Amino acid sequence: MDFSAIIPALPGLADGLWMTLKLMALGVLGGVLLGTLLALLRLSPNKLLANFAATYVNYFRSIPLLLVITWFYFAVPFILRWITGEDTPVGAFASCLVAFVMFEAAYFCEIVRAGIQAIPRGQMGAASALGMTYAQSMRLIILPQAFRKMTPLLLQQSIILFQDTSLVYTVGLMDFLNAARSRGDIIGQAHEFLIFAGLVYFTLSFAASQLVKHLQKRLAV
Amino acid sequence: MNYNWDWGIFFKSTGIGSEIYLEWFITGLGWTIAIALAGWVIALLLGTLLGVLRTVPNRWLAGVATAYVEIFRNVPLLVQLFLWYFLVPDLLPEPLELWFKQDLAPATSAYLSVVVCLGLFTAARVCEQVRTGIQALPKGQIAAGYAMGFRLPQIYREVLLPQALRIVIPPLTSEFLNIFKNSSVASLIGLMELLAQTKQTAEFSANLFEAFTLATLIYFTLNMTLMMLMRTVEKKVAVPGLIAVGGK
Numbered sequence: 001m002d003f004s005a006i007i008p009a010l011p012g013l014a015d016g017l018w019m020t021l022k023l024m025a026l027g028v029l030g031g032v033l034l035g036t037l038l039a040l041l042r043l044s045p046n047k048l049l050a051n052f053a054a055t056y057v058n059y060f061r062s063i064p065l066l067l068v069i070t071w072f073y074f075a076v077p078f079i080l081r082w083i084t085g086e087d088t089p090v091g092a093f094a095s096c097l098v099a100f101v102m103f104e105a106a107y108f109c110e111i112v113r114a115g116i117q118a119i120p121r122g123q124m125g126a127a128s129a130l131g132m133t134y135a136q137s138m139r140l141i142i143l144p145q146a147f148r149k150m151t152p153l154l155l156q157q158s159i160i161l162f163q164d165t166s167l168v169y170t171v172g173l174m175d176f177l178n179a180a181r182s183r184g185d186i187i188g189q190a191h192e193f194l195i196f197a198g199l200v201y202f203t204l205s206f207a208a209s210q211l212v213k214h215l216q217k218r219l220a221v
Numbered sequence: 222m223n224y225n226w227d228w229g230i231f232f233k234s235t236g237i238g239s240e241i242y243l244e245w246f247i248t249g250l251g252w253t254i255a256i257a258l259a260g261w262v263i264a265l266l267l268g269t270l271l272g273v274l275r276t277v278p279n280r281w282l283a284g285v286a287t288a289y290v291e292i293f294r295n296v297p298l299l300v301q302l303f304l305w306y307f308l309v310p311d312l313l314p315e316p317l318e319l320w321f322k323q324d325l326a327p328a329t330s331a332y333l334s335v336v337v338c339l340g341l342f343t344a345a346r347v348c349e350q351v352r353t354g355i356q357a358l359p360k361g362q363i364a365a366g367y368a369m370g371f372r373l374p375q376i377y378r379e380v381l382l383p384q385a386l387r388i389v390i391p392p393l394t395s396e397f398l399n400i401f402k403n404s405s406v407a408s409l410i411g412l413m414e415l416l417a418q419t420k421q422t423a424e425f426s427a428n429l430f431e432a433f434t435l436a437t438l439i440y441f442t443l444n445m446t447l448m449m450l451m452r453t454v455e456k457k458v459a460v461p462g463l464i465a466v467g468g469k
Contacts, residue, residue, distance in 0.1 A: 059437075059441065062398075062402075062440060062441045062444035063402065063437055063440045063444075064402035064404075064416065064440065065402075066405040066406060066409075066416060067405060067416055067419070067433070067436060067440065070416065070433075071433040074423060078429075163296075163297035163298070164297070166297040166298075166300060167299060167406075169299060170408075190307060191308050194300070194304060194308060195304075197300060198300045198301075198304060201297055202292065202296050205294075205295040206291060206295045209294075209295065
């Protein structure tokens with residue numbers, strides 16, 4: 001084993017890591033937004049909307065992420081062509097991001113829902129008593145408290161997403177794992193690069209989860 | 222460009238031998254189930270052992286189990302799979318390495334790698350659930366065990382595990398379902414499980430929406446069936462008198 005070849009490859013690997021982090025950050029952002037919307041639908045008094053959200057969540061939670069990534073990679077260009085009527089080139093990045101957002105939203109929805117349900121009922125009543133509309137009480141009273149409570153869970157799910165971004169390997173997007181694999185293959189040192197990739201993933205993910213644990217203790221009531 | 226919808230595609234010939242596309246999906250489902258079940262056996266046995274180790278009053282043993290969990294939970298599944306499939310065979314003693322690389326059919330060596338990988342990956346998660354289950358039991362149970370003259374292994378075997386394993390069935394169910402979904406990574410080392418067959422159908426027939434819809438339906442049905450199966454198991458073995466399990 002000779003790890004010296006990794007040093008000249010570092011800039012390329014850093015580009016890959018940047019891609020991984022970008023996917024994660026945008027995936028979490030979109031996933032939390034869509035997930036919150038789904039959670040609100042799931043808890044809404046309107047049966048039709050609640051059922052729609054429940055079906056969405058059950059659907060995405062019962063299929064593998066890799067299937068979603070692959071499917072979207074094939075399907076997104078087709079669907080865009082039907083909508084716009086012309087060829088719209090979509091890169092692997094866009095289709096992967098859509099897949100992550102839609103898939104992770106199902107998981108984030110459950111976290112947000114549990115967070116909202118953990119807020120005492122009286123808060124909603126008090127907000128109504130103050131003359132707030134449903135939307136206002138959600139936005140100003142319930143959600144800010146719920147988000148504070150579920151921050152550790154949201155962060156944990158983000159760490160899972162960080163690891164799951166490596167699945168974009170299947171569509172050839174140059175994320176960190178793929179950058180390491182392809183560089184290692186070219187110079188015939190696949191093993192060294194793979195071990196290095198594993199170590200980097202481990203270090204980042206372990207450090208982040210220790211931070212989350214620390215935060216969890218501090219936020220605990 | 223037009224898309225030609227054809228839901229009858231699954232009964233059409235693949236052009237390879239006399240196979241129809243549906244047979245590809247059935248073969249794929251067979252592999253998916255074979256990977257998941259074999260991996261689950263490893264995960265359950267090793268995970269339970271590790272879960273016990275994490276709770277024993279011995280720092281070294283508990284430390285080993287904790288290190289295992291941290292390593293296997295913080296490296297992405299795909300990286301682990303590549304390590305098992307590309308790296309580990311090279312580290313084996315020569316006769317074993319040759320056997321793995323030359324004597325085994327490609328599908329068999331990929332199968333072995335993915336089963337070991339998923340088994341060890343899932344064991345870390347099972348370990349955490351089992352540990353939680355053991356720690357959820359009242360402390361008095363261990364003391365009572367000692368008072369009856371049991372040794373520690375006996376306390377685990379006769380008192381703690383029979384209860385802990387039953388109360389953790391709901392979280393274990395979700396790990397059980399996950400191993401089926403996670404088995405799809407096998408497609409990335411060339412094993413023709415359900416996702417790989419779906420991709421192949423999409424490429425051969427150009428009917429990608431139908432192919433992926435069927436795959437989704439199969440995964441969905443599999444998930445629902447397994448969930449109902451586990452609910453039945455859960456009810457059958459519920460610890461009487463516990464509210465959490467809805468005992469009798």
